[in-house]
Amino acid sequence: MAKKVNELEGVNYEVLFAGRSNVGKSSIIRGITGKNVKVGKRPGVTLKPTHIRNSDLVVTDLPGFGFMSGVKDRKQDIVKDQIVRYIEQNADRISIAVLVIDGAVFLDVVKRWEERNEIPIDIELFELFRELGVDTILAVNKTDKIKDSELNETLDGICDKLGMLPPWKQWLDSVAPVCAKKGDLKSLKALIRQRLHAAKRDDLFRYF
Ligand SMILES: Nc1nc2c(ncn2[C@@H]2O[C@H](COP(=O)(O)OP(=O)(O)OP(=O)(O)O)[C@@H](O)[C@H]2O)c(=O)[nH]1
Numbered sequence: 001m002a003k004k005v006n007e008l009e010g011v012n013y014e015v016l017f018a019g020r021s022n023v024g025k026s027s028i029i030r031g032i033t034g035k036n037v038k039v040g041k042r043p044g045v046t047l048k049p050t051h052i053r054n055s056d057l058v059v060t061d062l063p064g065f066g067f068m069s070g071v072k073d074r075k076q077d078i079v080k081d082q083i084v085r086y087i088e089q090n091a092d093r094i095s096i097a098v099l100v101i102d103g104a105v106f107l108d109v110v111k112r113w114e115e116r117n118e119i120p121i122d123i124e125l126f127e128l129f130r131e132l133g134v135d136t137i138l139a140v141n142k143t144d145k146i147k148d149s150e151l152n153e154t155l156d157g158i159c160d161k162l163g164m165l166p167p168w169k170q171w172l173d174s175v176a177p178v179c180a181k182k183g184d185l186k187s188l189k190a191l192i193r194q195r196l197h198a199a200k201r202d203d204l205f206r207y208f
Pocket of ligand 1 (some may be wrong): 015019020021022024025026027028063064065141142144145146178179180181184
């Protein structure tokens with residue numbers, strides 16, 4: 001029988017992207033790596049992580065969780081379990097986790113979950129990364145849909161929900177407001193580059 005090839009063998013540096021469906025994760029990964037992770041991927045239905053490898057670096061796109069049209073709740077639970085299992089099993093290798101949220105709707109989504117006495121999966125994942133000691137960046141996407149006059153207040157509210165005491169500007173080393181639609185990913189790229197530099201992996205700069 002043919003030996004199963006481990007596509008991640010030799011990988012030393014993993015940048016993991018996680019986020020609810022439709023938050024713009026694929027757009028961000030495309031904007032950062034120039035690679036399209038969505039090829040052959042049915043939106044919201046892919047259960048397996050997608051990898052983009054460059055030498056010993058891998059960028060991993062986890063399946064989107066939450067909204068999946070036509071997908072039953074049971075399957076959504078399976079997706080969540082698989083995401084959690086992937087993170088737990090690979091925590092030692094994951095150098096950076098980027099949790100992508102839709103800044104325009106995040107607080108409303110959290111409110112809906114809290115009204116049902118439930119913790120949103122985004123918040124659970126953020127806490128899981130913290131527990132596992134994974135360096136985590138919060139990418140707040142779709143800032144074009146937030147009024148300029150409300151941006152600071154919204155970012156403060158988001159940080160508060162994730163256990164980071166406002167004002168959000170105290171957390172500039174881990175919070176990146178971005179707009180993938182306009183290609184404005186400067187703050188996120190800078191934070192990833194900062195980590196690569198700290199890990200003496202400047203050789204991977206060109207990748208970001
Ligand atoms: N207004 C706005 N829309 C965006 C932005 N980034 C992405 N989108 C749109 O949001 C939708 C979802 O983007 P994707 O990149 O496919 O999101 P995803 O999180 O990978 O989605 P899944 O495949 O379902 O997990 C698309 O219609 C994008 O054009 C943004 O910064 N602003």
